[in-house]
Every structure is written in C-alpha cells, then in structure tokens.
Amino acid sequence: MPQIIEFPARHYVGIRATVTMTTFGVVADRLGEIFAWLAERGAPPAGGPFFRYFVIDMKGDLRVEGGVPVATPVEGEGDIFAATLPAGRYVTETHAGHPDQLIDATAALLAWAESQGLRFDMTREPDGEHWGSRLEIYHTNPEEQPDMNKWETELQFRLA
Template identity: 75%
Template structure:
C-alpha cells in the first residue's frame, strides 16, 4: 500500500535525454558513466541510482534523467550536470520485481492517490505530463542481483 512521506531536498548528478519507451536504454545505459564520473572526482554516491521523469508522453517522447544521489553538491561538467530533487510530501511505493512491471504499479499508485483526493505536482500540457518530481529509485545493485525479477524499486511522486 502506498505511503505519504516527507522527504528533504536531495543533491544528485545526472544526464538528461529525450527518449521514447522503446529507446529507454539510451538514458539507462549511461548510469555506469555517471558512477565513473563521480569516482574520477572522488565523490561517492549517496544511495541507489534513479530515473527522474520530467515530461511523459507514453505514446511519444519522454524527457528523463538518469541520476545518482550525492551527499553534498557536486559541480557538473560536460553532459553530467548537478541537480536537486525538491523537498516535499511524496507518495511512495516499493515494488519487488522486474522493472517492466512498474507500469501496473504506477497505475495502482495513481488510482490510490485519486481515491484519497490527492493531487500530484504535475500538469498536463500538449506534449505530455510535466512532473515536478517523479522518481524510480533502484535499490538493488544489478551486479549483486542480476535477476531483474528480484529487484527492489521504489517509486516516489511528489504531491502538489
């Protein structure tokens, strides 16, 4: 069952790309590059990698960030930039299983929020849904657990 939690702002470094659902790997495959970039600068990750969805049109383009949280601000460089995930009240749910199953989890969370009378930090524009903060956080390290059916993924959607 989803929960509502208060989350402070969080620093991260990331790479942004416009993709489609069929080309999601274009941004996902760059996570290793971000980890290497941090290691070269002596900065440690402060949690699992995530995808931040900024604009979503499931039938068209998505504007997505692949990111890695850091404990303190790190200056960006090149394709890697520094960002801040905004503080606020978030609806959160943990999924255990393959990432391909997240569409159903997201639908259930959105349905639950609607039943509760909650509004997300999201507007609908001509090019899709624009989100203030919508995250998929990957808690399972793929080298430690290569079976994607056993992964732990937390979704976090900021409330309006």
C-alpha cells in the same frame, strides 16, 4: 501500501535526454558512466540510481534524467550536471519484481492516490504530463542480483 513521506531537498548528478519507450536505453545505459565519473572525483553515491520523469507521453517522447544521489553538491562537467531534487511531500511505494511490471505498479499508485483525493505536482499539457518530481529509484545492484524479478524499485511522486 503507499505512504506519504516528507523529503528534504536532495543533491544529485545526472544526464538528460528526450527518449521514447523503445529508446530508453539512451539514458539507462549511461548510469554506469555517472558512477565512474563520481568515483574519479572521490564523491561517493548517497543511494541508488534513479530516473526522474519531467514530461511523459507514453506514445511519444519522454523527457527524463538518469541520476545518482550525492551527500554533498558536486559540480557538473560536460553533459553530466549537478542538480537538486525538490523538497516536499511524496507518495512512495516500493515495487519488488521485474522493472517491466513498473507500469502496473505505477498505475496502482496513481489509482490509490486518486482514491485518497491526493493531487500530484503534475499538469497535463498538449505534449504530455509535466511532473515536478516523479522518480523511479533502483535499490538493487544488478551486479549483486542479476535476477531482475528480485529487484526493488521505489516510486516517489511529489504531491502538489
């Protein structure tokens, strides 16, 4: 059952890209690079990696970030930037299972929110849905659990 949780602003470092559903690896494949970059600077991650969706057009382009949270701000370098997730009330739900099932899990979360009369920090534009803060946070380390059917992914969508 989804919950509504108030989150403070949260620091992270990440990379940005415009991708499609078939080229999503352009972002996903660089998460390891971000972890290594943080380790070189002695800045430990403060949680699991995430994808932040800014613009979603499932049949076209997606503007996304791949990020890793940090406890204190870290200065970016090159195409790795430092930023902050906005504070606010988020609808959150944890999905247990293969990431391929996230489309259905997301649809269920959106349907639940609509049934509750909730509005997200999102606008519909000609190029797709523009989100203030829509996250998929990966809580399972693939090196410790290679079976993707056992992964836990948290969805966090900020409310308007």
